[in-house]
Amino acid sequence: MSIAQALRDAAARLDKVSGTPRLDAELLLAHALGLGRNALLLRQQDLSVPDGFAALLDRRLGGEPIAYITGVRDFWTISLRVTPDVLIPRPDTETLIEAAIEHFKDRSPERILDLGTGSGALLLAALDQWPRASGIGVDLSSKALAVAQDNAERLGLARRASFRLGDWAEGMTGPFDLILANPPYIASEEELTGDVLHEPASALFAGTDGLDDYRRIAPMIAGLLTDGGVAAIEIGHDQRESVSALLRAERLGVAVRKDMAGLDRCLIATRPSQS
Template identity: 70%
Template sequence: MKTIPETLRAATERLAAISATPRLDAELLLAHALRIDRNALLMRQRDLAVPPGFASLIERRLTGEPIAYITGTRDFWTISLHVTPDVLIPRPDTETLIEAALDHFGTRAPARILDLGTGSGALLLAALSQWPKARGAGVDISPATLAVARGNADRLGLADRADFRLGNWADGLAGPFDLILINPPYIARNVTLSGDVLHEPQGALFAGAEGLDDYRRIAPVLPALLAPDGMAAIEIGYDQRASVSTLLADQGLSVRVRQDLAGHDRCLIATPDAAA
């Protein structure tokens, strides 16, 4: 029987063909199979045995299935979320929106938060964990997605401050909101995808011929939803700064850009003109 170190080496070699992080993948999957966290696995390699279910997890990963869907969890900001194939997998790039909000509010705190296209609830729940007195609403068009978000709110003890609603973007909503968080679909429909996104819900990825369809729906409603000193943090694709900025500026909003850790344009910060 192979030891834990031997098993990890063998799994890493197999996963190298399909993953840019084969060793990390192997460790996360083995920790999941053992029902411990990765740190515990690394500290206890010499006194653990390989569980029988580990091999099947590796086979699933070799088909391209994302680690987050196999383990059912994903860390985001300061929280850990349950994820399923019904929701987009939260990514570190999206944390740029929370960072932008922290800079905007400084020592203040938003009281009322709106998350459009909430998915797993990642942005709203991260914001509510950051600002303990805030309350918020998360909107999504998918009932299955909202079930995941509500479950996450319950597990994190945030259900009493998070109202998840079925809806098409901001239809039927009334402001003002101090903070609006938006991570819409923004991939052009002719783009060829690879990797984890092949397994993610297509409706959360694609947005028409230019990837701009949902920005065009959202931009006109933002001025009426934003508080005078509020802000909207909107995720964009790396090459969409100019096009989406124009859509927002045409609505009388002031727009700034924030880059992610890789130096890519990632978040547009839209504020009422007087608050710029």
């Protein structure tokens, strides 16, 4: 079977389980061949379908996320290793990096804190963006921290990134110029579908109203930000008012940034400058 036919057949089968069946097929076949997707598309006339492709396709048909099958996910300007021990980085979360860039403009944050770092996506993307910055990633999962540390080493960022086992910012000493956080925000009774069914529950659920972790994080952020510093915090699309109220109660200024779909996605919390 030719590469072109294999991709057509795989995409047709994946159409029942994926919103991006053709892309999924290309990524799986490229992974089976040990190539990047662009190389697959450019060289398909010279390639043969490897035996391992069928097994990868079956895994995706069973609902397993592409990122866990290939073990790789691109985020911002970096490529990350991901495992089922970490949340899969998503394009919507890049909104936090965009908000930070807009805040700092032509200057750089010096110290960065990433709460609930997971794969290290936010911290490492920020360090790649600002070569003079250093940062700390905190997570309650030792397995997630191992993934983050490996990503830092592979990206050549280990000298500027450190990772700590911790419960949010408990015991953390500031101040920090930039705080990044993508906490769990799904209500515990909410029914999930798709890729999230395979992701760690500890990174998804946050009590009956989805706000448990924001209640803990808000006062921590207020005490760790520098004057004029900023925290970029991911929220669920319907949580703008509820989370903003928690941050304002800590005397933080709050603004919102929308994601690519036009949904509220990032709250930008600032500590007013004392100068």
